[in-house]
Amino acid sequence: MSDRLVPVHVEDLAEALRPAILRISRRLRQEAQKAGLSAQDALLLAYIRKNPGVGVSALADLERTSRPTMSAHIKRLEAAGLLVRSGHAEDGRRSGLAVTAAGAKTLEVIRRQRNDWLAARLARLSPADRAKLEAAAEPLLALVADT
Numbered sequence: 001m002s003d004r005l006v007p008v009h010v011e012d013l014a015e016a017l018r019p020a021i022l023r024i025s026r027r028l029r030q031e032a033q034k035a036g037l038s039a040q041d042a043l044l045l046a047y048i049r050k051n052p053g054v055g056v057s058a059l060a061d062l063e064r065t066s067r068p069t070m071s072a073h074i075k076r077l078e079a080a081g082l083l084v085r086s087g088h089a090e091d092g093r094r095s096g097l098a099v100t101a102a103g104a105k106t107l108e109v110i111r112r113q114r115n116d117w118l119a120a121r122l123a124r125l126s127p128a129d130r131a132k133l134e135a136a137a138e139p140l141l142a143l144v145a146d147t
Contacts, residue, residue, distance in 0.1 A: 074097065
């Protein structure tokens, strides 16, 4: 890594970070696939776990996808026994979603596999490089905080 902490232009920083972020993201998606889920399905399952009762329409809006496409994801997760639908408290025409015990276990397996993969790579770095990445974690999360 360069000793220069801040590139002169944000475009230079974007060009420097993009390939690494994309490659890391791809590898972490592959870890979800090892557990039998697509990265998208793992993301949806995690969101539903954090937001029980969320509906298909809200998920479609969140992921900027069509409702039929989102419905297909949800039906697949439901058929796999990873989530269940429940009646909406205020509107009988709508249903909310909740993660089952099997879904929670699958998410834990994915989290552990992803963390293990990443920890193994971090262990190869020098303590100084790990400290730089630790310092970068919060600003990187801020980049996606509003999405």
